[in-house]
Structures are given as structure tokens and as C-alpha cells.
Amino acid sequence: xxxxxxxxxxxxxxxxxxxxxxxxxxxxxxxxxxxxxxxxxxxxxxxxxxxxxxxxxxxxxxxxxxxxxxxxxxxxxxxxxxxxxxxxxxxxxxxxxxxxxxxxxxxxxxxxxxxxxxxxxxxxxxxxxxxxxxxxxxxxxxxxxxxxxxxxxxxxxxxxxxxxxxxxxxxxxxxxxxxxxxxxxxxxxxxxxxxxxxxxxxxxxxxxxxxxxxxxxxxxxxxxxxxxxxxxxxxxxxxxxxxxxxxxxxxxxxxxxxxxxxxxxxxxxxxxxxxxxxxxxxxxxxxxxxxxxxxxxxxxxxxxxxxxxxxxxxxxxxxxxxxxxxxxxxxxxxxxxxxxxxxxxxxxxxxxxxxxxxxxxxxxxxxxxxxxxxxxxxxxxxxxxxxxxx
Amino acid sequence: xxxxxxxxxxxxxxxxxxxxxxxxxxxxxxxxxxxxxxxxxxxxxxxxxxxxxxxxxxxxxxxxxxxxxxxxxxxxxxxxxxxxxxxxxxxxxxxxxxxxxxxxxxxxxxxxxxxxxxxxxxxxxxxxxxxxxxxxxxxxxxxxxxxxxxxxxxxxxxxxxxxxxxxxxxxxxxxxxxxxxxxxxxxxxxxxxxxxxxxxxxxxxxxxxxxxxxxxxxxxxxxxxxxxxxxxxxxxxxxxxxxxxxxxxxxxxxxxxxxxxxxxxxxxxxxxxxxxxxxxxxxxxxxxxxxxxxxxxxxxxxxxxxxxxxxxxxxxxxxxxxxxxxxxxxxxxxxxxxxxxxxxxxxxxxxxxxxxxxxxxxxxxxxxxxxxxxxxxxxxxxxxxxxxxx
Numbered sequence: 001x002x003x004x005x006x007x008x009x010x011x012x013x014x015x016x017x018x019x020x021x022x023x024x025x026x027x028x029x030x031x032x033x034x035x036x037x038x039x040x041x042x043x044x045x046x047x048x049x050x051x052x053x054x055x056x057x058x059x060x061x062x063x064x065x066x067x068x069x070x071x072x073x074x075x076x077x078x079x080x081x082x083x084x085x086x087x088x089x090x091x092x093x094x095x096x097x098x099x100x101x102x103x104x105x106x107x108x109x110x111x112x113x114x115x116x117x118x119x120x121x122x123x124x125x126x127x128x129x130x131x132x133x134x135x136x137x138x139x140x141x142x143x144x145x146x147x148x149x150x151x152x153x154x155x156x157x158x159x160x161x162x163x164x165x166x167x168x169x170x171x172x173x174x175x176x177x178x179x180x181x182x183x184x185x186x187x188x189x190x191x192x193x194x195x196x197x198x199x200x201x202x203x204x205x206x207x208x209x210x211x212x213x214x215x216x217x218x219x220x221x222x223x224x225x226x227x228x229x230x231x232x233x234x235x236x237x238x239x240x241x242x243x244x245x246x247x248x249x250x251x252x253x254x255x256x257x258x259x260x261x262x263x264x265x266x267x268x269x270x271x272x273x274x275x276x277x278x279x280x281x282x283x284x285x286x287x288x289x290x291x292x293x294x295x296x297x298x299x300x301x302x303x304x305x306x307x308x309x310x311x312x313x314x315x316x317x318x319x320x321x322x323x324x325x326x327x328x329x330x331x332x333x334x335x336x337x338x339x340x341x342x343x344x345x346x347x348x349x350x351x352x353x354x355x356x357x358x359x360x361x362x363x364x365x366x367x368x369x370x371x372x373x374x375x376x377x378x379x380x381x382x383x384x385x386x387x388x389x390x
Numbered sequence: 391x392x393x394x395x396x397x398x399x400x401x402x403x404x405x406x407x408x409x410x411x412x413x414x415x416x417x418x419x420x421x422x423x424x425x426x427x428x429x430x431x432x433x434x435x436x437x438x439x440x441x442x443x444x445x446x447x448x449x450x451x452x453x454x455x456x457x458x459x460x461x462x463x464x465x466x467x468x469x470x471x472x473x474x475x476x477x478x479x480x481x482x483x484x485x486x487x488x489x490x491x492x493x494x495x496x497x498x499x500x501x502x503x504x505x506x507x508x509x510x511x512x513x514x515x516x517x518x519x520x521x522x523x524x525x526x527x528x529x530x531x532x533x534x535x536x537x538x539x540x541x542x543x544x545x546x547x548x549x550x551x552x553x554x555x556x557x558x559x560x561x562x563x564x565x566x567x568x569x570x571x572x573x574x575x576x577x578x579x580x581x582x583x584x585x586x587x588x589x590x591x592x593x594x595x596x597x598x599x600x601x602x603x604x605x606x607x608x609x610x611x612x613x614x615x616x617x618x619x620x621x622x623x624x625x626x627x628x629x630x631x632x633x634x635x636x637x638x639x640x641x642x643x644x645x646x647x648x649x650x651x652x653x654x655x656x657x658x659x660x661x662x663x664x665x666x667x668x669x670x671x672x673x674x675x676x677x678x679x680x681x682x683x684x685x686x687x688x689x690x691x692x693x694x695x696x697x698x699x700x701x702x703x704x705x706x707x708x709x710x711x712x713x714x715x716x717x718x719x720x721x722x723x724x725x726x727x728x729x730x731x732x733x734x735x736x737x738x739x740x741x742x743x744x745x746x747x748x749x750x751x752x753x754x755x756x757x758x759x760x761x762x763x764x765x766x767x768x769x770x771x772x773x774x775x776x777x778x779x780x
Contacts, residue, residue: 014653016600016645074645075600075653117647182605199604201648210406210465210754213637213660214589214725215572218630220750225638226626229619236616240608247603248615250648251641255406255464257507258591258640258658259727260753263404263465268648270603335604360610362602363650 001086002078004032009072016075016365020143021113021124022050022152029070029082033110036089042108048162049138049153050112051125053172056092057105062173064102064388066091066381067109069125069339073117077367079180083355083374085110087178091382102389104173111339118143118152121307122201126339129166130346139163169348174318174388177340178353178381180369184360185332189376192323193352195333196312196341197245198279202269203306204231204248204290208299210255210263221261222298225253227290228265231301234289235269242282244273245335268306272335276310312341318351325387326353326380336362353380391476394422396468406465406755410533411503411514412440412542419460419472423500426479432498438552439528439543440502441515443562446482447495452563454492454778456481456771457499459515459729463507467757469570473745473764475500477568481772492779494563501729508533508542511697512591516729519556520736529553559738564708564778567730568743568771570759574750575722579766582713583742585723586702586731587635588669592659593696594621594638594680598689600645600653611651612688615643617680618655621691624679625659632672634663635725658696662725666700702731708741715777716743716770726752743770 009018009025019026030050037044037054044054053065068084088108095102111129116122119141127133139150139160150160181191206224232248239246250268269286273279287303294301323329334354344350355369355377399408399415409416420440427434427444434444443455458474478498485492502515509531517523529540529550540550571581596614622638629636640658659676663669677693684691713719724744734740745759745767 073650074647076650115649120648122649182602183607184610197604209751209756211750212572212726212752212754213639214587214635214662214727215752216635216750217573218626218635220574223626223637225622225641229622232615232619233623236608236613245604245606245608247613247649247651249603249643249650249652250646251615251643253639253641255466256640257464257753258510259505259512259637259660260463260466260639261637262639263754270649272604336602337604360601360606361599362605363647364600364602364653366599 014365017072019072020118026071047166047168053107053109053168055105055107062171063105064174065107065109065172066176069114073115073363083180084178087378090378094382123342126342131165135163175343175350181354181357182336182362186356189373190380191330191354194331197272197335198276198311199272200308201306203304204267205302206265211261213259223261224265224299227294227297227299230293231290235286238285246271404755407462409462410508416461437556443497443499443558445495445497452561453495454564455497455499455562456566459504463505463753473570474568477768480768484772513732516732521555525553565733565740571744571747572726572752576746579763580770581720581744584721587662587725588666588701589662590698591696593694594657595692596655601651603649613651614655614689617684617687617689620683621680625676628675634672636661
């Protein structure tokens with residue numbers, strides 16, 4: 001299965017993956033998933049947005065769903081997402097080979113646009129499915145070319161009218177997502193998630209005045225690039241001080257000409273911290289420094305929250321049960337957002353398994369997990385499913 | 391004439407102009423110019439790249455050419471370029487109405503892609519015409535979509551084989567370019583140029599390691615955005631200290647995703663100073679600070695000169711003659727590059743007239759010149775042409 005997916009959407013020069021939601025490469029992964037499920041005789045169901053769950057066993061009663069996502073960040077790694085989907089199918093294969101007969105159905109899920117790399121909204125599929133994001137808002141989201149989600153769906157023959165809270169979730173009694181760990185915190189092959197850090201995406205719009213780069217005196221300028229540059233350095237410093245994370249990884253400059261002082265710099269801050277309070281005070285500290293610098297530069301800065309997710313604490317009973325099944329596997333929080341967090345917030349009993357990441361590198365072509373650890377992940381997931389569906 | 395051009399390539403929201411070389415809007419300006427010349431019975435000649443000179447009078451002997459360019463920076467002002475072309479036509483109209491009979495031909499010129507906003511090379515038309523840029527190099531330049539100039543020309547039915555040193559220049563005995571001033575240094579309606587500051591464009595490539603924005607510890611990162619941010623602030627400070635100009639106005643981020651630490655930031659430095667020595671020491675100071683910061687960030691930085699133009703000192707005899715004709719008009723240098731600088735370097739006796747810019751704003755939708763000053767510019771240009779062609 002890993003070999004099947006290896007080539008889809010891979011940039012030959014960087015080695016990274018490009019699988020934005022509803023793009024041809026992501027669709028190819030979905031096609032592959034569909035084939036895998038039908039070949040196994042699983043009963044595949046889709047909701048109006050394209051979230052998929054393939055059932056093993058009766059679909060009359062709620063069951064245990066496991067899975068993850070097939071989309072990627074821009075130039076991302078091979079493991080983030082697909083590892084959870086492939087491991088879910090492999091775990092089902094394992095249980096069937098053992099002759100295990102589940103008492104409740106087991107579903108294998110693949111949820112769309114988890115990374116938000118195309119439409120800017122992380123966990124888009126699970127947010128729409130749970131209803132925390134309305135169909136209207138979702139359909140109006142635009143990609144970087146200005147294409148609204150509604151048009152992207154229509155082009156693929158998907159009727160935007162069908163988008164909304166997902167009937168698939170009615171039978172999701174429990175959800176377990178296996179995922180590659182994305183830091184270096186996990187030293188055993190497999191661990192269990194305790195929580196997802198609070199996470200915010202904030203758009204910083206720095207506005208100044210375009211001008212000639214050669215003739216405008218330095219002291220006459222209102223250059224928003226300087227305000228941005230100071231803010232980027234401040235964000236890094238404040239995150240270090242707070243034991244948190246702050247990243248400016250996406251930027252848009254107007255007019256973006258070599259010989260013009262920019263009129264506007266738009267920069268997206270990704271900020272995460274162990275608690276909601278620390279996240280809020282981190283944002284406040286960065287904003288304050290941006291505003292102070294803007295006064296000095298004669299520019300202005302506007303901060304718009306694009307998405308803010310409070311802390312997700314996975315239910316402790318389920319978490320402890322998984323850890324016990326896995327011989328007291330380590331329990332740890334993560335700074336990365338996941339569909340599991342959205343489902344947990346929606347009241348679905350949810351847990352996560354992490355597979356060790358030896359370098360901690362993620363969202364990068366260099367993302368890696370050892371094959372032995374991946375196989376340990378399949379073992380662990382199979383054991384957990386067996387326990388939950390016994 | 392001003393009203394004719396006002397709407398072409400204007401962004402209705404910003405009010406700025408988008409007239410990149412060989413784009414439909416720039417072509418529309420060229421069409422307009424062609425019509426203006428033929429309507430006046432001027433004899434229009436083009437070279438293989440699309441530089442144009444329209445002659446009044448015999449074309450057997452070298453004459454006096456005046457004019458400027460019709461392309462714009464991205465979201466630029468109305469005056470930069472077109473003012474020189476419109477004033478040239480208006481000055482010819484004025485001289486004809488007066489019954490002036492020139493002893494040498496007078497040419498009105500429009501030179502392509504002066505701003506370099508599409509193919510990244512300022513004064514592209516004049517550089518190719520004079521032979522300082524070879525046809526091979528020019529044709530291989532690519533726009534931001536990756537389209538080579540050769541293909542852009544072919545698409546318009548222009549044979550790339552015809553690109554090269556321009557026969558038009560053989561009859562350019564003298565060149566006078568009228569241009570809106572681009573700083574606030576000129577306090578009279580019209581002035582005469584003494585020199586063009588040395589000017590360099592340098593590409594700074596900051597390379598780090600892509601990683602997950604949520605899970606990667608701040609201390610584990612190799613974030614090239616931080617190295618860039620410090621360099622942008624350093625450039626500003628060093629330019630202030632040197633009485634020079636340094637601008638980072640164009641940026642490209644890879645992968646440019648909100649939730650990924652960038653792997654690479656490419657930033658273009660536009661640097662100008664009063665002398666070649668100051669420009670060189672400015673670049674050295676900025677580069678040194680970039681390299682020091684890169685060591686701290688665990689990133690690397692590579693600096694590539696894309697174009698470096700030494701100081702242009704316009705010939706003093708011609709300059710003083712113009713100033714005398716204009717009742718001792720002020721003489722001043724400029725930080726902006728112009729085709730006039732390229733022609734002067736190629737040994738063509740060249741001068742420039744500046745029209746006052748009350749705010750000093752240029753390369754911006756807010757660029758402005760008062761109508762009275764523009765008319766004074768036409769008067770001045772007519773007087774200069776009359777003197778040079780008497």
C-alpha cells in the first residue's frame with residue numbers, strides 16, 4: 001500500500017508531496033483508497049463533501065472508526081495522514097487474518113482537506129462534518145487562485161448543495177486516529193495522545209505606502225516590510241520565552257516588485273501553546289510589539305483570527321484504556337491539530353495513537369518514520385480495535 | 391493624450407497601473423502610440439524587440455531623439471514613463487504649430503520594458519538596443535510564470551531572431567528623456583539631471599529546513615524567515631547610516647504554508663547610493679549581517695547580483711547647455727534608473743529633464759505631478775529640442 005501511494009503528487013526535485021484538497025493528486029489518493037476498500041469488500045460511504053468511511057460489518061449500529069487523511073501540506077512528507085489510513089487498512093487485514101469477529105462494526109475513514117493547504121482552513125472535512133463550520137462558510141472559502149470551494153466541488157461533479165453535517169458521524173461511536181508523531185517527544189515506538197495544544201492562525205495585515213525604491217529617502221518611507229520583519233523576530237522571541245510555538249511561514253507582498261517599497265505585507269502567524277491562556281498572552285505580546293513598531297514605521301497593522309482552536313483534552317477513560325492495552329504506552333500531548341480533535345470536541349469519544357518520529361521533522365519532504373515503528377503502529381492499532389470492538 | 395492613456399491597465403481598486411512588457415495593457419499603450427505617430431505623419435520605425443522611434447523630418451542623418459517608456463512597475467503611477475512620451479509628442483506639436491523647421495530630424499521614442507517589472511531586468515529595451523545585453527541572454531529571461539521572453543515575443547508574432555543591437559540608435563545623435571522626478575529634491579517645476587546613482591539588484595537566497603509549525607521546538611528550527619527578517623532590518627539601518635537606499639520589496643517563500651516553517655526565503659535587495667564605493671560598502675555591510683544571523687539560525691544565505699549599474703554621469707556640456715536654455719534650471723542627480731543612463735553609457739550624448747513631483751511618491755498609484763508643472767515640462771522640452779535642432 002505504501003508503494004502504491006509513494007509516487008502520487010510527489011515533487012521529483014524536492015521529494016515532497018503536493019496533495020491539496022480536491023486537486024488531481026489528492027483525488028488520485030482517494031481513488032486508490034476507494035479501490036482498496038471495495039477490493040476488501042468493505043462498504044464504502046461518502047458524505048456530501050467527500051469524507052469517506054468504509055465499514056467492515058453491519059452498518060446498523062454505531063461502531064469504531066479509525067483512519068486519518070490523504071491530503072498533504074504544500075511539499076509535505078509521506079507519513080502525515082496516509083500512515084493513519086494505511087495502518088487502518090492493515091489493522092483490519094490483521095484482525096481478519098486472525099479470524100477476529102468484531103461485536104460492533106469497524107470503519108476505516110479518510111477525511112478531506114485536513115491540512116487546509118488549499119482552502120486555508122485546517123480540518124475542513126471534520127469541521128463541516130461535525131457542523132462547527134457551516135456549509136455556507138465552507139463553500140465560500142477560496143483557494144490561492146480565488147476559486148471558491150463550491151466551484152471546485154462543482155467542477156468535480158460534486159453538488160455543493162449536499163455539503164453539511166455528515167450522516168457518517170451518526171455511526172461513529174468511537175474514533176481512533178493513528179498518526180506519525182510530529183516532534184521528538186515520543187521515544188517509544190508507539191504512544192497515546194493526552195491532548196492537542198490550543199492553536200490559532202492569525203492574519204497580520206501590515207499596510208504602508210508604495211513608493212520608489214531608488215528615490216524615496218529612507219526617512220520618508222512607510223515601509224510595511226520593516227514592521228513585518230520586526231514582528232517575525234518578536235514572534236520567535238516571545239514563543240521561546242513562553243515555551244510555545246510561533247511561526248510566520250506564509251507571506252504575501254503587494255506589489256512585490258524589486259524596485260518598489262511595498263504597500264502591504266500580509267503574513268500568517270501560526271501560534272500554539274500548552275494552554276489557552278499562554279496562547280492568548282503570546283498573541284497579545286506579539287501584537288503589542290507589532291503595533292509599537294508600526295507606530296515607528298508610520299504603517300498600520302491589523303490582526304484577524306482566521307481559526308482558533310482551544311485545547312482538546314481527549315477523554316481520560318478511553319486514553320487510559322488504550323495505554324493499558326498497549327502495555328503502558330507513553331501518554332503525551334501534541335502541538336499539531338488533527339481531525340481527532342474536532343471529533344472529540346463534537347462529543348465523539350476519541351483517542352489518538354502516535355508512531356515515533358526519530359528526527360521530529362514533519363510538514364517537510366524529510367519527514368520520516370522507521371518501518372519497524374510503522375509496523376508496531378499497526379500492531380498497536382489492531383490491538384486497540386480488538387479491545388474496543390470485542 | 392493623457393485622457394487616452396488614463397484607463398489602460400488601471401486597477402480599479404488601487405488606482406495603480408499594470409503594464410508589464412508585452413502584456414495586453416502595454417501593447418494597448420503601444421498601439422495608441424503608433425496611432426498618435428501615424429496621425430501626425432511621423433515616420434515610425436521599430437527594431438526587432440519593439441523599441442520605437444517616430445521621425446519628424448528626414449531620416450538620412452542623425453537627429454535628436456526624445457521620449458521615454460510606456461510600461462509600468464506593478465501597480466505603478468500614471469506619470470513614470472508616459473509623461474515623457476506624451477510630452478515628446480506635445481513638444482513636437484508645439485514646434486510645428488510655431489512653424490519651427492528643424493535642421494536635423496527630431497525623433498519621438500518609446501522603449502520597451504524599462505521597469506523590468508515582467509522579466510526582472512530594468513531597461514531591457516535599451517540594454518538590448520545598445521548591445522550591453524546580448525540577444526541570447528535577453529531571450530532567455532523568464533517572467534514570474536516561467537515564460538521566456540522568446541516565447542512571449544513569438545506569441546505576439548514577433549520573431550525572436552530579430553532581437554539584437556538596434557539600428558534605431560545609429561541615427562540617435564542626441565537623446566533627451568523627460569521624466570517625472572521621483573523624489574522630493576526638485577523644488578522648481580523643471581530641472582536637469584546631473585547623474586544617475588549606482589544601482590544594484592541582488593537576490594538573497596535564505597535556505598533552512600521545512601518543518602511542522604506546531605510541533606517543532608523553537609530551538610530545533612532552521613527558519614530562514616528569521617534570517618531574512620533580520621537582514622531586512624539591517625538593510626534599512628545600513629542604508630540610513632550610509633545616506634543611501636536599500637529596499638526589500640519582493641519576496642518569495644517556499645513552501646509558503648501557514649503551518650510549515652519555511653524551507654527557503656528568496657528576497658530581492660534594491661540598493662542605490664551616490665557613489666559606486668558607497669554602494670559596494672552598503673552591500674558588504676548587509677551581507678555580513680545576513681551571514682552572521684544565518685550562522686545563529688542554522689540557515690545559509692547566498693547573494694547573487696542580478697544587475698549592477700555603475701554611476702552614470704551625464705555629459706556636462708550638454709547638461710549645462712540645457713540648464714542655460716531653461717534659465718538656469720536646477721541641476722540634480724536621481725536615484726532612479728532610466729533608459730537615458732543606458733544610452734549615455736553607450737556613448738550617445740544624453741540628457742534628462744525632470745518635472746517636479748510635489749510629494750516625491752513614485753512607483754505607486756499615488757504618484758502625482760501638477761498639470762502646470764507638466765505643461766512647463768512640455769515648454770522646456772520644446773525649448774531644448776529647438777536649441778538642439780536649430
